[in-house]
Amino acid sequence: MLTADLRKDSEIWEMKEEYLRRPTTEDLQRLLDIGEIRGFPGMVGSIDCMHWEWKNCPTAWKGQYTRTLNDINVFDRSPIFDDILQGRAPRVQYVVNGHQYDMAYYLTDGIYPKWSTFIQSISLPQGPKAELFAKVQESTRKDVERAFGVLQSRFAIVKNPAILWDKKQIGMVMRTCIILHNMVVENERNGYTQYDTSEFEEGTSTRSSNVDAPNTSEMPPNLANMLLIRTHLRDRQLHERLKNDLVENIWNKFGNDEDE
Known part of the structure; x- marks a missing residue:
């Protein structure tokens, strides 16, 4: 059993390098281009949580893995912003409504905090601009x-409650399913890609979002720099300004379609 588990871990690790890797600079630029086409310059995707119920979860651990969807406590354990804090993430710059920003963001639902890296919908939109923004963001x-x-x-194994006792096995099953899913997506991507970014690549249209590889020759970040970046990540005023700029951008891009 030990030998078999080690072999499985080795196989997963080999595939992980390709199908569970961080986005490259080219990947991020493609995501930014798609976000710009959809009216969200600087957007690199959406973020959410999916819980997989553990049927035989030990009593002492209950509550850690069985809370409600989108649980902010799950996000608190997430390493998603570690690369940014450590200075390893590619640098992103984009312009929205005439204002320049230097940190990419995700679209979220209302449970996530009002940080500069999260853009939620508007729960009770007032006026046509807010209504259009809420419609496009949620879509x-x-x-x-x-x-x-x-x-x-x-x-189906991740749809039904997990009955495995070993937490490591559960993690291995989930990683395997995600790897297989990503392999299928890569194989079928050209068949269902909805957004043509060739206008940016061919230079017929000017993109407002750009990404640069991090400068690996820089000194490692110290605690002061990390705290400064952390403050920037959690800047509520910056969040509000970006959201207002995105409301205007969505209106300028799609508002005429609503009037027709």
């Missing part, structure tokens, strides 16, 4: 919900 954010739905429909 765009459905991508992540569809992704979880496809994952669960494709692999």
